[in-house]
């Protein structure tokens with residue numbers, strides 16, 4: 001019998017361990033299954049950036065025909081996992097807020113710092129004072145540091161411009177990062193990140209401006225895929241948030257929401273009402289909120305780096321969410337004020353320590369479920385035939401070392417769409 005071999009232009013051969021998700025969550029209406037299979041002595045291959053074969057190393061040559069210019073990496077002693085998806089960051093910023101970090105250590109509250117013109121508003125004045133190039137070069141370094149920890153898909157929000165000119169400047173920087181760096185960058189417009197000083201006394205006028213003027217222009221520019229809002233006391237109330245998310249939706253921007261971070265003021269109900277793809281933070285989400293999220297299609301995205309960095313003693317109720325059957329995702333929330341943890345490794349350590357998630361749950365939350373939070377669950381986030389060859393090779397015997405070896409970077413190589421983009 002003639003065997004048909006699969007043509008491949010890239011392969012990783014003989015991995016000590018390879019992580020597969022046997023029953024991956026595939027979006028609204030499907031069941032969440034947290035099982036992980038760790039295969040030993042496995043290989044995988046891709047063609048044009050898409051995974052085309054996964055199987056035992058001793059079946060590799062019978063099944064794979066390599067193109068003449070194919071690259072084959074040796075997986076000996078390494079563990080292969082899906083590339084990390086960081087579905088919530090504010091990585092494009094400027095300036096330093098270490099002073100505020102120390103103030104918080106001394107007991108000052110985040111919302112009080114924000115109300116007194118610090119916090120986000122300090123970063124806003126830095127962003128407004130710098131050129132697009134300056135912001136780009138600063139941000140590019142940060143993206144590289146994240147790639148080195150295994151991130152192959154990265155969401156970045158605007159929201160430190162808070163006027164149209166500077167929001168567009170941020171969105172152009174985000175686009176350029178995606179164009180010039182070898183991983184996927186997903187852009188989110190977040191004009192409603194804070195009320196700028198010039199609108200402090202008339203926040204409704206600011207909301208109207210975002211809805212009627214900025215959102216149509218942002219949508220027309222095609223520089224954003226999602227539209228996010230900070231629904232919180234001293235930021236945007238539920239009615240204001242609804243107006244912003246609805247205006248975005250009418251213009252083709254998919255809603256996301258920062259909800260229940262400091263106070264539960266109705267962000268969960270709003271997320272479900274407007275069909276948000278994710279609701280993020282959720283520290284204060286109640287059992288009632290959790291039940292409402294079941295079956296809603298909203299991906300609950302937990303940010304354990306932020307609650308740790310803000311010295312919270314209470315963290316998001318991950319266990320109750322997982323028990324309820326929700327596709328919990330985790331992300332870094334990397335930003336200059338409330339979370340300076342950018343390492344994908346460290347975020348998983350924090351998810352284990354603070355959210356009491358297992359190693360398997362943190363890995364799936366940081367890959368497949370985070371991909372769903374960006375509507376990319378069918379393209380990346382797990383090792384499956386047809387998905388992007390987005391893979392991280394770890395110098396470790398098992399994925400279980402990721403969260404455990406907290407202070408180390410275990411990454412040996414990062415492959416994005418079948419191309420090695422970083423290796424030690």
Ligand SMILES: [Zn+2]
Nearest residue numbers: 088090258333
């Ligand atoms: Zn955020």
